[in-house]
Amino acid sequence: MSSPVSVEEPEPHVRIVTVDAPPVNALTVQGWFDLADSVTAAGRDPDCHVVILRAKGRGFNAGVDIKEIQADDGYGALIGANHGCAAAFSAVYECAVPVIAAVHGHCLGGGIGLVGNADLVVAAEEATFGLPEVDRGALGAATHLARLVPQHLMRALYYTASTVTAQQLHHFGSVFRVVPREELDSAALEVAREIAAKDTRVIRKAKEAINGIDPQPVHRSYRFEQGFTFELNLAGVSDSARQDFLGTSHSREQG
Numbered sequence: 001m002s003s004p005v006s007v008e009e010p011e012p013h014v015r016i017v018t019v020d021a022p023p024v025n026a027l028t029v030q031g032w033f034d035l036a037d038s039v040t041a042a043g044r045d046p047d048c049h050v051v052i053l054r055a056k057g058r059g060f061n062a063g064v065d066i067k068e069i070q071a072d073d074g075y076g077a078l079i080g081a082n083h084g085c086a087a088a089f090s091a092v093y094e095c096a097v098p099v100i101a102a103v104h105g106h107c108l109g110g111g112i113g114l115v116g117n118a119d120l121v122v123a124a125e126e127a128t129f130g131l132p133e134v135d136r137g138a139l140g141a142a143t144h145l146a147r148l149v150p151q152h153l154m155r156a157l158y159y160t161a162s163t164v165t166a167q168q169l170h171h172f173g174s175v176f177r178v179v180p181r182e183e184l185d186s187a188a189l190e191v192a193r194e195i196a197a198k199d200t201r202v203i204r205k206a207k208e209a210i211n212g213i214d215p216q217p218v219h220r221s222y223r224f225e226q227g228f229t230f231e232l233n234l235a236g237v238s239d240s241a242r243q244d245f246l247g248t249s250h251s252r253e254q255g
Helices: 029-044 066-070 076-094 110-117 151-160 166-172 181-196 200-212 218-234 237-254
Strands: 005-011 014-019 050-055 099-103 106-108 120-124 128-130 163-165 177-179
Touching: 005 029, 005 181, 014 029, 014 181, 029 050, 029 076, 050 181, 066 076, 066 237, 076 110, 076 218, 099 110, 099 181, 106 110, 110 128, 110 218, 120 166, 120 181, 128 166, 151 163, 163 166, 166 177, 177 181, 218 237
Parallel strands: 014 050, 050 099, 099 120, 106 128, 120 177
Antiparallel strands: 005 014, 128 163
């Protein structure tokens, strides 16, 4: 099976990592690890000065592949998805060079983990962001949503599984630019080009320094959240929530 993640170099010093996992870019366990490996490898290349993370299709990211988890009789796929998400989120945060997230359509669940850990976000006008985790019997990525919106709004969005728009995030300063969908790739490349033109030795140290003074311990806090997801799974709560979601999704597709 081919990887849903591809890497290209459209111009010197700029790497574009693209996710293409139809129909909604919900990633399998291997897909999350492929994404982590691609982002990490790009940052390790001294010729790479900046990374753009984007996606094809209907939206940026819809989180984990719930069908894969439900097809597993045990907890292997669930544990794998949690480890894979953690690896991908960490890869974006720890990437040696700045990572620009170019977001269109839906950015849900794991997508929030990626965007929340990115250095800079450019979004299409129709982009929406949210965590439907509570409706899926899971918890997680509140750590990353808290990097995008103020604390009380984060709680409201989390408890209600609501979404916010790119314009709202632009108001809070967590989205750098909002552009028409057809201009998204060029807008991300424009910002990337500006960063790539600077001395990468300085920018790499700047990334390391900014991470070092970050008040949010993103790895530890996300791992803390994951513990409650496992608890809900052991209690049987998550399984029924996922089945309900898959049934609803199938009905929508048939309709």
